[in-house]
Amino acid sequence: MTQAIKINNLNYQYDDTQTLFDDFNLTIESGQWVALVGHNGSGKSTLAKLVLGLIAANAGEITVFGVPLTVETVHEIRGQIGMVFQNPDNQFVGATVADDVAFGLENQQLPSNDMPSRIDEALNIVGMQAFKDREPHTLSGGQKQRVALASVLALAPKIIILDEATAMLDPDGRDTVMQTLQALKARFGKALTLITITHDMDEATLADRVVVINDGQLILDGTPAAVFSQRDLMHDNGLALPFAGELAAQMQPAPANYLDERELIQWLSRLKK
Amino acid sequence: MNNIMIGRFVPGDSFIHRLDPRTKMIGTFLYILVMLWANSWASYAWTAIFVLGLIRLTGQPFKLYWDGLKPIFWLILFTVVLQLAFTPGTPVLYRLGPVVITTPGLINAIYVMIRFVLIILMSTILTLTTPPTSIANALEMLLGPLKKIKVPVAELALMLSIALRFVPLLMDETQKIMNAQKSRGMGFSTGGPVKRAKAIIPLLIPLFVGALQRALDLANAMEVRGFRDAVQRTKYRVLHYEKNDGLAFAGLFVFVVVFVVTKRLF
Numbered sequence: 448m449t450q451a452i453k454i455n456n457l458n459y460q461y462d463d464t465q466t467l468f469d470d471f472n473l474t475i476e477s478g479q480w481v482a483l484v485g486h487n488g489s490g491k492s493t494l495a496k497l498v499l500g501l502i503a504a505n506a507g508e509i510t511v512f513g514v515p516l517t518v519e520t521v522h523e524i525r526g527q528i529g530m531v532f533q534n535p536d537n538q539f540v541g542a543t544v545a546d547d548v549a550f551g552l553e554n555q556q557l558p559s560n561d562m563p564s565r566i567d568e569a570l571n572i573v574g575m576q577a578f579k580d581r582e583p584h585t586l587s588g589g590q591k592q593r594v595a596l597a598s599v600l601a602l603a604p605k606i607i608i609l610d611e612a613t614a615m616l617d618p619d620g621r622d623t624v625m626q627t628l629q630a631l632k633a634r635f636g637k638a639l640t641l642i643t644i645t646h647d648m649d650e651a652t653l654a655d656r657v658v659v660i661n662d663g664q665l666i667l668d669g670t671p672a673a674v675f676s677q678r679d680l681m682h683d684n685g686l687a688l689p690f691a692g693e694l695a696a697q698m699q700p701a702p703a704n705y706l707d708e709r710e711l712i713q714w715l716s717r718l719k720k
Numbered sequence: 721m722n723n724i725m726i727g728r729f730v731p732g733d734s735f736i737h738r739l740d741p742r743t744k745m746i747g748t749f750l751y752i753l754v755m756l757w758a759n760s761w762a763s764y765a766w767t768a769i770f771v772l773g774l775i776r777l778t779g780q781p782f783k784l785y786w787d788g789l790k791p792i793f794w795l796i797l798f799t800v801v802l803q804l805a806f807t808p809g810t811p812v813l814y815r816l817g818p819v820v821i822t823t824p825g826l827i828n829a830i831y832v833m834i835r836f837v838l839i840i841l842m843s844t845i846l847t848l849t850t851p852p853t854s855i856a857n858a859l860e861m862l863l864g865p866l867k868k869i870k871v872p873v874a875e876l877a878l879m880l881s882i883a884l885r886f887v888p889l890l891m892d893e894t895q896k897i898m899n900a901q902k903s904r905g906m907g908f909s910t911g912g913p914v915k916r917a918k919a920i921i922p923l924l925i926p927l928f929v930g931a932l933q934r935a936l937d938l939a940n941a942m943e944v945r946g947f948r949d950a951v952q953r954t955k956y957r958v959l960h961y962e963k964n965d966g967l968a969f970a971g972l973f974v975f976v977v978v979f980v981v982t983k984r985l986f
Contacts (some may be wrong), residue, residue, distance in 0.1 A: 501940055522948065530944045537934045538941035542853040542885050552948035556954045566956075582822040585873030598945065 449512065451477040451640040452498060457507035459497060461664075468663040471507070477605070478637035482654035482671075483501055483644045486685035490663040492679045495608050501527060512605065526555075529599030533611040535591035539583045544575060544594050551602045551670070569601035570594075571626050571636065589620025592688060593627055600631075606640040607631075613650065625650060648675070648689040652707055659684060676705040729851050734779040735964060737849045743965040747972055748846045752839055754979055761959035762986035763979060764834050770975050771841050778849050788844035789837060796836045829933040856881035857957055874950040882938070890931060897926050 457471040467490045475481050485491045500521035502648045507668045509516040511524045532538045541547030548566045557565070570576045573593040583591060588637055592612050599607055609628070613621040627699055632641060643650060657668040657674040661684040671686050675681070675692045687693055691708040703716050731737075736744070773787060807825030814821040847855070860877035867873050871924045897909060901922065908919050 496940075502944065522946070528944075530941075532937060534937055536889055536932075536957055537937035539885070540938065540942060541884065542851065542881060546853060546956060548725075550942075553943035553953040553956055554948070556952060559955055559958045562954075562956045577796075579974055582888075583885070585890070602945065697908060718941055 450510070451475050451479070451512060452507075452642075453510045454498070455508040455510075457497065457509065457643060458505045459493065459502075460505055461506075466663070468504075468507075469495075472664060473658065473665065473666065475640065476640065477512070477640055478654055480632055480641040480643070480654045481627075482657045483642060483660065484646060484648065484651050484652035484657060484686060485660045486646055488541065489661045489684075491660055492610050493643075494660070495530065497608050498608070499525060499618045500528060500573055505521040509645060521586050526602070528602055528606045528608060528712045529602055529604035529610045530610060531595045531599060531612045532612060533608055533614050535588045535595065535615065536583065536596050542691075543579070544570070544581050544583075544586070547594055548601050555602065565601050569597040572575060572600055572631065573597045582638060587620055588616045589623045592616065592620065592624050596624070596631075605638070607643065608644065610644045611646075612643070613645070613647065619646075620701045621650075629653065646686065648692075659686065661685070671706050673709070728847065730848050731910075732779055732849065733913055734777060734849065736774065736778045736845065739848065739849075739963055739968055740959055740961050740963075741850050741854040741957060742862055743961070743968050744846050744850055745855070745862060747968065748842055750972060751842050751975070753975055755838055755842075756832075758835075758979070758983070758986050763983045764831065765841050766979055766982050767838055768834065771838055771845075774845055778845055780848060784848060785841055788809070788848075789840055792840060792979065797832055800833050803832050809891050816913045818948065840921065850889040853881050853957070856884065857955075858960060861933065861959060861983065871948070874953075878950045886931075886934070889934075890927070893930055894927060897923055930974045 452473070452474045452475040454471060457468045458466070458467045459468040467505060469551060473494075483494070493502070497504050498511070498516070500516055504639055505589045506592050511527060514520050514524060516524055539547055540550045545566050547661065548569055549562055550567075552562050554638075568578075569665055570579060573596050575590060575593050575597055578586065578590065578594075583594075584592070589625050595612070596607075597611075613624050616624065628641065628643070631639065641654075643654060644653060651673075652671045654671060655669050657667070657669065658665065659674060659681070667677055671689075678688055678692065678696055681688060688696070688705075689707070691711045695706060695711055702711070731805065751770075753768075758764050758767055758896070775782065804821055804825050805819045807822055807828050808820070809822040809824035812820055812822050850858075856877045859880065860873055863873045865877075902908065906919060906922070908916065908923075910916075911919075
């Protein structure tokens with residue numbers, strides 16, 4: 448498997464005094480869906496900004512598809528990574544939905560004639576085609592985030608990072624965004640590496656791999672089932688299990704290992720017999 | 721908050737709506753230049769008829785234009801009163817201590833009022849029928865030649881369109897902060913002018929902090945989507961002059977010719 452992102456001996460300090468990352472290592476395989484979880488201030492968003500070269504590391508090496516991140520390669524690397532941020536309003540550049548999707552294409556200097564088809568295609572994938580000419584303030588938070596996702600998709604990135612993209616949304620908006628992500632993964636499969644940064648564990652269960660970080664340290668790394676079996680360690684790091692996990696832990700008798708929602712329902716119905 | 725008409729766009733499909741934004745901008749500027757040159761009742765009448773005709777063509781109710789005039793009512797009144805009170809000349813119509821109202825003063829006051837109203841109506845036609853991004857886009861193209869003397873036209877146009885895009889957002893935010901402060905006993909509409917002005921300060925600080933945070937976030941979002949500078953970009957919306965624009969320019973030409981003739985004859 449190729450490595451989409453490889454982080455080697457990363458060092459990063461806030462204000463040159465407070466160390467956040469000290470010799471941090473992480474490798475993300477191409478085609479995976481990785482959930483990066485941690486409580487507020489754990490360094491997960493900072494990590495995304497470091498990978499995109501929005502802030503500079505003090506030491507260490509970040510490579511994206513084998514290309515080391517440097518001042519010369521930063522634009523090339525940003526061309527491969529799309530990022531959706533937390534606040535839906537603060538990443539909407541265009542005056543209408545179509546204009547916003549066009550923004551990245553304009554930056555890539557795509558000829559004007561090729562833009563409408565690329566915009567339509569991207570909006571279709573996220574199901575926002577009907578809202579093409581709407582202005583941002585007439586959209587809900589979930590719709591704005593799907594437009595942000597379309598803006599990223601139009602640029603055909605190999606990696607998409609969602610930084611707390613559902614944190615400011617209502618439950619409906621969160622559901623539509625998560626459904627869109629699952630549809631994306633089904634559509635692009637191994638061609639797309641998805642990284643969701645979140646502190647919502649129900650979101651993290653959808654991923655192939657969960658990476659828990661706290662204070663710049665890698666705490667846990669594995670499949671959702673493996674990570675969520677470590678209830679005490681999760682709690683020590685200020686994180687709860689997904690709802691099904693917390694529920695199972697309160698039960699007498701409790702299931703032997705971590706079960707997701709569907710497995711827990713099956714386990715409960717067997718118990719009844 | 722909702723009665724602010726400046727820059728408000730009302731979608732439609734009229735002849736005016738479909739014109740190229742550049743045509744509308746050139747037309748508006750030309751009209752205002754010519755109109756300031758009027759000096760007789762007949763020439764003012766012609767300029768007024770022209771604007772009223774354009775308003776009909778936009779297919780929007782006159783009430784929208786009236787709403788556009790309301791915010792500057794006091795400014796018009798102030799200027800009219802100044803003209804009325806301080807224009808010297810004869811014959812004197814009325815005298816009250818140092819204030820003298822003369823016939824030329826009265827005529828000047830009415831002229832000034834007509835000018836104000838016509839300028840506002842004409843620019844309202846532009847903003848009501850043209851999306852803000854199109855205005856920014858047209859401005860960039862019209863000011864294009866200034867690039868030669870190193871004016872950063874592309875950057876200015878992008879800044880303008882982003883600023884316009886954030887207006888409704890900042891309005892919402894102002895309302896939210898006001899509500900939050902009102903709920904804790906802050907009065908924005910009570911007390912004298914000084915007290916009211918002071919009440920604005922605690923409103924401005926969170927608004928500015930919020931706006932700066934938004935600006936930083938937006939800068940990140942733009943960079944991640946490959947923004948490097950405003951010059952080396954292609955355009956999604958390309959402007960084209962159509963047949964209608966030719967008609968509009970012909971109409972403008974007729975307007976100017978009739979204006980000149982009216983000015984000469986009457």
